[in-house]
Amino acid sequence: MRDLLEKALNKGLSVVFSTENGFAVIRILKGEDVVASCSLGSASFRSSVEESLQSLLLDLERKGI
Numbered sequence: 001m002r003d004l005l006e007k008a009l010n011k012g013l014s015v016v017f018s019t020e021n022g023f024a025v026i027r028i029l030k031g032e033d034v035v036a037s038c039s040l041g042s043a044s045f046r047s048s049v050e051e052s053l054q055s056l057l058l059d060l061e062r063k064g065i
Helices: 002-010 045-062
Strands: 014-020 023-030 033-039
Touching: 002 014, 002 045, 023 045, 033 045
Parallel strands: none
Antiparallel strands: 014 023, 023 033
């Protein structure tokens, strides 16, 4: 997961983890704007976070962010 966070930071992005309505949420921000987000299910938290974060970063790369 560390390499994914470093990848985001190197692109000038911020990653925020929070809990809303009992679900873990990942948000990726550029400045103060949310450019991607997702809510995690109830699977293994670590694997869910890594898979979701990687997916979000790949989507942002495809969009040129």
